[in-house]
Amino acid sequence: MTSYVAAIDQGTTSTRCMIFNHEGRVVSVDQREHEQIFPKAGWVEHNAEEIWENTRRVAAGALAKADLTARDIAAVGITNQRETALVWDRRTGKPVYNAIVWQDTRTDKIVTDLGNLGGGQERYRAKVGLPLATYFSGPKIKWILDNVEGAREKAEAGDLIFGNMDTWVLWNMTGGPDGGVHVTDPTNASRTMLMDLDTLQWDAEIAGEMGIPLSMLPEIRSSSEEYGKVREKGALAGVPIAGILGDQQAATFGQACLSPGEAKNTYGTGNFMLLNTGTEKVMSQNGLLTTVCYKIGSNDTVYALEGSIAVTGSLVQWLRDNLGMITTAAEIEEHARSVEDNGGAYFVPAFSGLFAPYWRSDARGAIVGLTRFVNKGHLARAVLEATAFQSREVIDAMNADSGVPLKSLKVDGGMVVNELLMQFQADILGVPVIRPVVNETTALGAAYAAGLAVGFWKSEDDIRTNWAQDKQWDPAMDESRREREYRNWKKAVTKTFDWVSEED
Numbered sequence: 001m002t003s004y005v006a007a008i009d010q011g012t013t014s015t016r017c018m019i020f021n022h023e024g025r026v027v028s029v030d031q032r033e034h035e036q037i038f039p040k041a042g043w044v045e046h047n048a049e050e051i052w053e054n055t056r057r058v059a060a061g062a063l064a065k066a067d068l069t070a071r072d073i074a075a076v077g078i079t080n081q082r083e084t085a086l087v088w089d090r091r092t093g094k095p096v097y098n099a100i101v102w103q104d105t106r107t108d109k110i111v112t113d114l115g116n117l118g119g120g121q122e123r124y125r126a127k128v129g130l131p132l133a134t135y136f137s138g139p140k141i142k143w144i145l146d147n148v149e150g151a152r153e154k155a156e157a158g159d160l161i162f163g164n165m166d167t168w169v170l171w172n173m174t175g176g177p178d179g180g181v182h183v184t185d186p187t188n189a190s191r192t193m194l195m196d197l198d199t200l201q202w203d204a205e206i207a208g209e210m211g212i213p214l215s216m217l218p219e220i221r222s223s224s225e226e227y228g229k230v231r232e233k234g235a236l237a238g239v240p241i242a243g244i245l246g247d248q249q250a251a252t253f254g255q256a257c258l259s260p261g262e263a264k265n266t267y268g269t270g271n272f273m274l275l276n277t278g279t280e281k282v283m284s285q286n287g288l289l290t291t292v293c294y295k296i297g298s299n300d301t302v303y304a305l306e307g308s309i310a311v312t313g314s315l316v317q318w319l320r321d322n323l324g325m326i327t328t329a330a331e332i333e334e335h336a337r338s339v340e341d342n343g344g345a346y347f348v349p350a351f352s353g354l355f356a357p358y359w360r361s362d363a364r365g366a367i368v369g370l371t372r373f374v375n376k377g378h379l380a381r382a383v384l385e386a387t388a389f390q391s392r393e394v395i396d397a398m399n400a401d402s403g404v405p406l407k408s409l410k411v412d413g414g415m416v417v418n419e420l421l422m423q424f425q426a427d428i429l430g431v432p433v434i435r436p437v438v439n440e441t442t443a444l445g446a447a448y449a450a451g452l453a454v455g456f457w458k459s460e461d462d463i464r465t466n467w468a469q470d471k472q473w474d475p476a477m478d479e480s481r482r483e484r485e486y487r488n489w490k491k492a493v494t495k496t497f498d499w500v501s502e503e504d
């Protein structure tokens with residue numbers, strides 16, 4: 001009897017396997033972190049073979065923890081950190097280079113050069129919905145082909161293939177060099193800069209300009225259909241893999257933001273707010289991305305506006321790993337609670353430049369407003385407040401684009417256990433912040449996509465029914481303080497601009 005659906009969540013910091021029951025509740029979880037590799041300032045890489053090894057282990061682990069076997073699982077969904085780019089040999093299964101992570105800024109010059117061909121940052125936006133930025137996969141693939149010896153020749157000969165982490169995991173789960181399926185879905189493809197948002201096909205002209213052979217690119221299928229079955233050796237052997245969604249789109253689906261106007265904000269390594277715009281593709285006038293939200297089987301494509309913020313939870317990690325100021329992420333809340341406010345300090349974590357709504361790759365991080373008064377507690381507050389201020393900027397942009405101010409905000413992700421942050425977020429937005437019972441909405445969304453494809457769930461109404469509220473934070477800050485704090489933040493942001501120049 002297949003009573004469950006599994007999801008593989010291949011995230012920036014870890015890989016998880018989660019098993020859900022029909023009510024969309026978590027039955028078991030297994031999780032493994034992987035190494036964050038920083039070879040140079042601004043470079044961020046992952047070892048894709050380590051990630052695949054972790055994927056196999058967590059799949060086996062989650063089944064064992066729930067005392068289940070593959071026969072109990074109706075389908076598997078895959079969700080993943082988006083944009084992170086990998087090129088590997090289709091015969092050996094070996095990557096030619098580490099995966100270049102979405103946060104990596106090494107493609108700055110490639111991006112500037114492409115912009116200089118005419119049209120600047122907006123060169124491709126009308127077709128792909130994205131500004132030219134180091135964030136997306138296309139320039140990362142170009143970097144690999146330009147810089148790894150022999151890669152371009154091999155790619156042109158058809159020996160190398162590209163994938164984001166969804167494709168890497170799917171290809172390996174379905175057999176790797178031995179019959180692995182080379183497929184992605186439109187949510188992931190819409191983050192490469194290479195997919196036409198209307199046709200959901202690769203754009204030959206843009207791929208040509210970036211020097212990327214089309215033969216490297218995976219086939220784009222829907223987000224919810226059977227792509228293949230797990231290879232015989234796997235813990236989930238024989239189970240259909242039937243859903244793929246980029247992690248932020250998966251969280252939007254898992255949060256039941258299924259109607260135009262519904263939005264969620266996920267607080268993980270970075271923050272990503274997505275507003276469902278229905279079958280209408282809205283082009284932002286305010287620094288947001290236009291992206292595919294999901295495409296369920298043969299249904300119409302649903303689009304979203306997205307505000308992506310590069311550094312939120314990873315700033316807490318930085319405090320822990322680089323400064324040793326805390327030993328666990330949770331400790332930051334204790335320090336922040338030791339003081340009344342930020343003591344005048346603002347921390348703008350422009351470690352990968354600034355994403356939405358600025359798209360400034362020349363920005364770098366800054367702490368401003370420092371005096372002898374500022375202590376560890378104030379800095380801890382400034383770190384948490386940075387997440388909330390950046391989210392306010394994105395929400396302001398979304399309100400301006402949609403013309404309909406958001407009345408409340410659904411939240412999820414690793415940081416939303418932080419009560420001080422959630423209260424400050426409600427305060428700085430001036431609207432309630434709502435956390436669902438199942439906070440693992442990313443994995444849940446991928447499970448829903450897979451479960452819908454095999455008939456485990458019948459329709460999107462099942463998703464709406466399963467969603468339940470856990471906690472709500474209401475704004476308690478008076479408006480004049482809210483606006484003063486926000487003005488200070490905006491001023492702090494301007495101090496990070498123009499830091500990196502051509503010579504750097």
Ligand SMILES: Nc1ncnc2c1ncn2[C@@H]1O[C@H](COP(=O)(O)OP(=O)(O)O)[C@@H](O)[C@H]1O
Nearest residue numbers: 011013268269313314316317329330414415418
């Ligand atoms: N109590 C906490 N307070 C603040 N940040 C936290 C807390 N717990 C975890 N985090 C942050 O949340 C992030 C992990 O969230 P998660 O959603 O698992 O990330 P991802 O999916 O991006 O790998 C980490 O960056 C971590 O620093």
Ligand SMILES: O=P(O)(O)OC[C@H](O)CO
Nearest residue numbers: 011012081082268269270
């Ligand atoms: O792995 P996460 O949750 O930090 O998400 C990463 C995003 O998909 C990057 O666009």
